[in-house]
Amino acid sequence: MWKTITRPFAWLMIWLYNLTGSYGLAIILFALAVNLILAPFMAKSKKSMMRSTRLQPRIQELQRRHEGNPQKLNEEMQKLYREEGVNPMSGCLWSLIPFPILIALYSVIRQPLTRMMFVAEDFVTTLQNFFVEQGLYVIPERADAYVEIKLTKLVHENWNLVQSGLKDVLDPNLLDIDFSFLGLNLGDQPQWNFFTSTDWSDVHVWLPALGLFLIPFISAGLSWLSMKVSSASNPQTAQDAQSAATMKSMNLMMPLMSIWICFIMPAAMGVYWIANSVFGMARDYILTKYYKRQLDIEDADKIAARNAREWELEKQREETERLRAEGKTEKNANTSKKKIQANEKQKSDERKAALERAERAARRERLGVKEQEKPASQVGNRRYARGRAYVPDRFTNPENAEEATLAAALASEGAEAIDETMEDVLPAVKETASVPESAEAPEAENGENE
8 A cells, every 4th residue: 555655756756867867856856846736735725824814913802802701712713714714724734745745755765676666575685685695785683774775776886787697587677776966875874973983084985974964954954944934924923922932942843853854864855855945935935925915905805895884884874863863764674574563462552551541540530439548568569568567667666666567457458469450459449439329229210320
């Protein structure tokens, strides 16, 4: 499966090597091809990051407004992202694509025979034994991760010997690959202690060793510079101390890790890293300039649309106020039928209640019934909220408190507790009203009805 994944990278590397005849130029052009292929994805990531950056003032305003309510803050931020068409994770996801490519390229560089040329593994063993027999190679006591690079270098240095000595079993996929580039062997690893292990009397020895030694530091410097360029093109708003410290640590740790990685890998990986950083800075500069102009236009259009909408709403509000002042407001056509019916029912109930109150008042007046006096214990429409035997001056006039309490209790006995239920006792009042029987008899005899 891994061979299938790395096969496209191997084809591209072989094609570029055959095109240029230089392993170093093939690595640089490989980095360029990868950046061109990933340009649409990185553009999407760049645009999302720039949009997110422009939303930071509004996000900080939401954080200030909903401080202490993380659930509401999250809802408002999701709403903001949805309205602006921003996915806060898209900028990070697309940025992770180069790492699998880096791993696949490392596999192709580390195993040029089986992963780049697709030579059979049995032939690799045959090739190793052949060089051992020729006295050109000694099998190491411990496993060597870069044994295929060393065998490929021996194949290049002894190409005619390999062609004649293994002509009967020669693998047709075997190629003559030269790892040299600008006087450096890109199949070698940089040596961190080359100062003490190099023959300084021979310039042909120490100069290539010095070049290999500088590759990790050049790679780290360009990696740091690319992050600075990216940060400058995406100015961040004020961050809290923890976030700022984390970002500063990341900007320092990534270049330091690249130094370590370049020292434990073949120099070809360092060359790729250097080329990728240079192309990445150029891509970032172009995308930033392009999307800045595009986002400025989009923001201007949004502001214009928002101002037009606010102006339209203000005009509608002023027109509504004018019509209301002139009494010309119309019923809202969008009001639901259920709400209209509820309003009409409420108005009908209010009219009925007013008629009933008027009828009760007329009956009491016709019967000569006086309104019941409001007791001292009444609160609102509750007549005996303070108690049926309540006496307000029981403490200031203790001598008469007992007698007044008994009188209040007798007066409230059998009376209703709520004012609104007075109509329920009107029939009883009517029956007990002091109307002479002699006045009712003639009416009954004469058949007169009220």
